[in-house]
Amino acid sequence: MKRIIYIGDTQSHATSFHRANALKRLGYKVTMCNPYNAVSDQITSRWLGHLHHKTGYQLLQRRLSQWLIQITQTIDAPDMIWVDGGELFGPACLNQLKTFKCPIVLYNVDDPTGKRDGSRFKSLLQALPLYDMVVVVRSETEQECWKLGATKVLRVLRSYDEVAHHPFENRLAIPAQFRSEVAFIGTWMKHEKRDELLVTLVKQGIPVSIWGSRWQKSPYWHLLKDSYRGGALGGREYVAAIQGSKICLGMLSKGNRDLHTQRSLEVPFAGGLFCAERTTEHQQLYKEGVEAIFWSDADECALLCKQLLQDDTSREQIRQAGMRRVRELSVGNEDVCKTIVWAALNQHTYSNQKL
Numbered sequence: 001m002k003r004i005i006y007i008g009d010t011q012s013h014a015t016s017f018h019r020a021n022a023l024k025r026l027g028y029k030v031t032m033c034n035p036y037n038a039v040s041d042q043i044t045s046r047w048l049g050h051l052h053h054k055t056g057y058q059l060l061q062r063r064l065s066q067w068l069i070q071i072t073q074t075i076d077a078p079d080m081i082w083v084d085g086g087e088l089f090g091p092a093c094l095n096q097l098k099t100f101k102c103p104i105v106l107y108n109v110d111d112p113t114g115k116r117d118g119s120r121f122k123s124l125l126q127a128l129p130l131y132d133m134v135v136v137v138r139s140e141t142e143q144e145c146w147k148l149g150a151t152k153v154l155r156v157l158r159s160y161d162e163v164a165h166h167p168f169e170n171r172l173a174i175p176a177q178f179r180s181e182v183a184f185i186g187t188w189m190k191h192e193k194r195d196e197l198l199v200t201l202v203k204q205g206i207p208v209s210i211w212g213s214r215w216q217k218s219p220y221w222h223l224l225k226d227s228y229r230g231g232a233l234g235g236r237e238y239v240a241a242i243q244g245s246k247i248c249l250g251m252l253s254k255g256n257r258d259l260h261t262q263r264s265l266e267v268p269f270a271g272g273l274f275c276a277e278r279t280t281e282h283q284q285l286y287k288e289g290v291e292a293i294f295w296s297d298a299d300e301c302a303l304l305c306k307q308l309l310q311d312d313t314s315r316e317q318i319r320q321a322g323m324r325r326v327r328e329l330s331v332g333n334e335d336v337c338k339t340i341v342w343a344a345l346n347q348h349t350y351s352n353q354k355l
Contacts, residue, residue, distance in 0.1 A: 002345070003029045005075060005100070008084030010034040013234030015109070015262060016084040018161040022333035023082070025163075028341070031075055035088050038067040056122025061090045068096040078102055080344055083131075087112070090123035094130035103132040103344045109158060109262070113144035116255030133344050140257055154343055157285075158262050160269040162332045164235070167243050167271035167323075174244040177229075178237060180209035182305050183245035183272075185233055186263070188214040194251050195220045200298035202227060206305050211241055243271035246315060247293075247305055250276030260285060265331055268292065268322035273315060275304065285329065291321040 004023055008016035010032050023030050036043065039060050043049045052060060081097055081104045083089060097104055106128075112121035128134060129149035135156060136142050142155045168174055188195060195218040201208050208227045215221065215228055233241055242248050248267045252258040259281035267274045268291075276282055278294035286292035293308065295301040308315045 001027065001029050002080065002341075003031070003076065003078040004341075005071070005078045005081045006030050006032045006084065007035055007081065008032075009036055013238075015161070018164050019084060019107070019159075019333050019337060020082075021163065022161065022337045023341070026334055026338060026341075031078070033071055035064060035067065039063060039088070053120055054118065056119045056124075057088050058090065058123060060088065061092050061123065064088055065092045065096050068093055072096060072099050080105065080341065082107060082340075084108075085110075086124045086127070087121055088123065089127055091127045091130060093123075094127045098130070104130070105133045105135060105340060105344045106131045107135040107340065108141075109137050111138065111141060111256040111258075113141050113148065114255070114257055116253070133340075135340055138257055138259070154340065156336050156339060157329070157331045158260060158265055159331050159333045159336045160262070160265040160326070162334055165239055165266050165270045167239060167269070171243060171271070174240045178240035179244040180229070180241070181207040181245070181309060182247045182249065182275075183209045183211070183241055184249040184251070185211045185238065185241055186251060187212045187232070188218050189253065189255075190217075191255060192251070192253060195224060197251070197298040197301065198227070199223050201302050201305065204299075204302040204306075206302055206309075209241075209245070239270045242267050245272055247275045247308055248272035249301075250274055252277050252279070265326055265329075268319075268326040269332075271319070271323060273308070273319040274322055275301070275308075286322060286325055290318065291325040293318065 006020045006023065010017050020030055020032050042060060043052055077100055080102055081100060083104065083106050086106045086108055112124050125148060128145060129151065133152040133154055134145050134150045135154045136145060137156060137158050139155065142153050145153045184198060198208055198210065199220045202223060209229045210224060210227050211229050211233050213232045215224060218224060250261065250263045250267060252261060259279040264276065264282060264285060275293040278296050282294055288294050293304050295304055
């Protein structure tokens, strides 16, 4: 049995935790270590957390290196190390991990080479050449990682989790508080204009339900507060809100250069009708109007929502087709993790998920 040290966020709602569990389901012996716990007093502090984010966690490197020394002294040598996220680790941390003398993989679904997050990924970028393989989810990041000295880069699609996002067997079991007409599940972001799109829908009479963090900060809160259903969702509540909606909206992060997101795969897998921004990657994933619904602006989104809410038959056909399609894509966590481990241990770049 192959042994993997898995270093990442181990909170139960985190996609990092889902990937670690997928590796266990694949039969690997996984030891999970959460570096955020090692510096929690620093990064959960309002002011210190902001400082460390802005400085790329440079000031925490000594402390994290000491934490990793303890890890290397107390854990049996693995066959592979999986660093999920990696924003906390600079070169000193990687050099400490290299004492295990096994492949070290970085998996990152953010945009560490982009500009949106300022210097947040400064430590990660300095350590990039020390990883044996870097796994990313967008073409721009792939090319930029090569230019920054990465020795091996693998691009994959994002993924759903076969267990965490499994739909309710009986839709009647979905609690009433998570049923809706048109749902958006996500965080308010200052420069993404998600609130502007939702305001347009509300003004055009679309019954929108919003779940997520920070929406009270929106300048349009007075227009959206009646549509607000609660904070961030996780676990079965997240699945319930997706599957309990007639239409589930998907919005991208332009600052993160997204052309597809986790929602692009989680929503259809969990039994929702995916209604998202029209992009080249979305159109390659799903047949438009058959397996998912796409729009280019708020007015088109509103028009499509109105049409679908009045047509139960078409809506159900598209929902079912999307569920079938996402399963055909082989983009569950188990599929993606299997590809990554194979590539890392066999020292070959291989992907069956090219766009």
